[in-house]
Amino acid sequence: MLLKVYASAILKHSSASVKFRRYYRSGKMSLEEAKQFAAHRAVDEYVTKDCIFGVGSGSTVVYAVQRLAERIETENLKVTCVPTSFQAKQLIIKHNLTLGELDTNPVIDVTIDGADEVDANMTLIKGGGGCLLQEKIVASCSKKLIVIADYTKDSVKLGDRYKKGIPIEVIPMAYVPIQNKIASMYGGEVKLRKAVAKAGPVVTDNGNFILDWIFTNQDLDWDKVNNVLKMIPGVVETGLFVNMCEKAYFGQPEGNVIERIGV
């Protein structure tokens, strides 16, 4: 009882207090709250004064950009933001942040991005939102890639949690032969990603199609698979991020954040 009164007195006016009270009553954070906690932690630990910051894509990154905007306002930081997608660019503009590009900022201090799944070796599946190509380019130019996610993305083997397969961005004219080649090499099903509010396929920010490869063998050497896929003419990029991620933050249903270290 005393603890309850004390906690509500300290937290009364902050947004964290609203979440704490909701959690206190229900016993569980929502998925959105878990994403938000992970995003805030990563931004607080990795964004420093005068840094070049890579802005990932997806719903979790929205919380990271909101937190960054708050910190820039209160701490007077000078941060240049390099986007990984149309969505990321819009977020940067919406929050009045400084927009940069790789031409003028080819080396990025830290990129914070979401993921669809993170395995025990810190291999990522990315591209559920279709932004894998620019995400991988920006990550490859970053001194550090930090992943933010809710607890549902944390797995032992790829495919344990994320069932939609590995996204592969391809040149449109080559999508059928690429589908056939991947299926004959590794098995599984290779689906052309369909748009939701448009007839036909998803077209990426770069004018390409996306194939989702639903693999059956979870014990593949993902580094090798990534290299083999990239050698198929017409494959632009894969959503396999191997040995790229330094740390992942997973927001938990209890309101805490678990960290996992990678490269």
Ligand SMILES: O=C(CO)[C@H](O)[C@H](O)COP(=O)(O)O
């Ligand atoms: O790779 C991505 C987009 O291409 C996203 O980072 C990934 O899909 C996770 O998104 P969300 O934060 O919405 O779960």
